[in-house]
Amino acid sequence: MNTSYRIIQNGDSPSFPADHPFLSQADAQAAAVVYLGAGSGAVFEAAPGAPFVAIELGNECLGVHAGEAQDGAATNVVGFARFRLGDAEPSALVELVRQSSTSEQALAAARAAFEAAGLVVAVCNDSPGRIVNRLVRPYYNAALRRLDEGLATADDMDMTLRLGLGYPEGPIALLRRTGLAHHYEVSNALYQALGQEPYAPARAAQVAHARKPGKDA
Numbered sequence: 688m689n690t691s692y693r694i695i696q697n698g699d700s701p702s703f704p705a706d707h708p709f710l711s712q713a714d715a716q717a718a719a720v721v722y723l724g725a726g727s728g729a730v731f732e733a734a735p736g737a738p739f740v741a742i743e744l745g746n747e748c749l750g751v752h753a754g755e756a757q758d759g760a761a762t763n764v765v766g767f768a769r770f771r772l773g774d775a776e777p778s779a780l781v782e783l784v785r786q787s788s789t790s791e792q793a794l795a796a797a798r799a800a801f802e803a804a805g806l807v808v809a810v811c812n813d814s815p816g817r818i819v820n821r822l823v824r825p826y827y828n829a830a831l832r833r834l835d836e837g838l839a840t841a842d843d844m845d846m847t848l849r850l851g852l853g854y855p856e857g858p859i860a861l862l863r864r865t866g867l868a869h870h871y872e873v874s875n876a877l878y879q880a881l882g883q884e885p886y887a888p889a890r891a892a893q894v895a896h897a898r899k900p901g902k903d904a
Contacts, residue, residue: 689738690800691717698724702743702769702777709804719796728752733764739793739800740764746820746876749784749813756788763793769806770819773865781806782817815880816873824874825885830858832889867895 694713700723703710713721719738722731727743731752734740740763742752749766756762766784771777781801785794798808811818834841845857862870871892878886888896 688796688799690796690803692719692721692739692741692800693717694721694723695730696723696727697730698726700724700743701745701771702767702781704777707804709801709806712804719800721800735763737763739797741797741800742766744768744784744817746816746873746880748815749786753786755786760788761790761793762786762788763790765789765794765797766813767797767801768817772861773869775865779805779807780819781808782819783808783810784813784817785810786813816877820873820877824870824877827858827862827870828874828885828887828889828892831862831891834859835890862892867892868899871896 691714693715694710703723718734718736719740720734721741721743722728723743725743725745728747728751731740731742742749742764744766745768749764753762753764753766764786768782768784769777770780770782783794783798783801794810798810801808809818814821816824830844833839834844838844839847841857841859845860848854848857856864871888874886874888874892875896877883878888
């Protein structure tokens with residue numbers, strides 16, 4: 688399968704903030720298109736004849752940029768985001784977003800392009816926050832709320848989850864390392880989109896966001 692693609696970038700890319708084989712392997716003459724950067728959706732243009740068109744996403748749905756086909760016609764547009772926690776380095780995981788109208792051929796071509804650069808791909812349907820954030824943000828909020836309630840110290844909560852469940856790092860230490868303010872931003876975006884209480888940012892995240900340098904009062 689031909690895995691070539693060209694990149695159109697608009698703004699900094701949360702998925703690829705530094706050099707990576709996925710960037711260096713791009714071909715300016717390729718028919719497939721990858722829209723990269725926080726503003727990628729703003730410059731997206733349909734390319735019906737391309738093997739695939741991939742749009743980098745934040746927490747929003749792919750449909751915000753590509754619309755949603757109403758006539759049942761197959762499309763070649765997918766969304767993607769490389770998972771990362773706050774200021775930490777991006778992981779090897781790429782969440783590849785499909786819509787009900789996305790063709791299997793376009794999905795397979797996009798998947799092959801990411802995998803050819805050494806990334807691991809998980810496919811999900813078009814939903815705010817995709818897979819990982821939908822699963823972990825309520826867990827992080829719950830841990831922060833139990834800390835507020837005085838269930839245990841941060842160190843004891845983290846140690847219990849590391850030793851009891853085998854987690855490599857406890858939730859409080861992880862959030863402090865990668866950024867409570869970033870957790871607020873992701874969790875609040877999901878809360879606004881879904882209206883579900885578990886996504887409402889916990890107090891410590893709200894405080895970190897309010898104190899974030901450069902934030903307007």
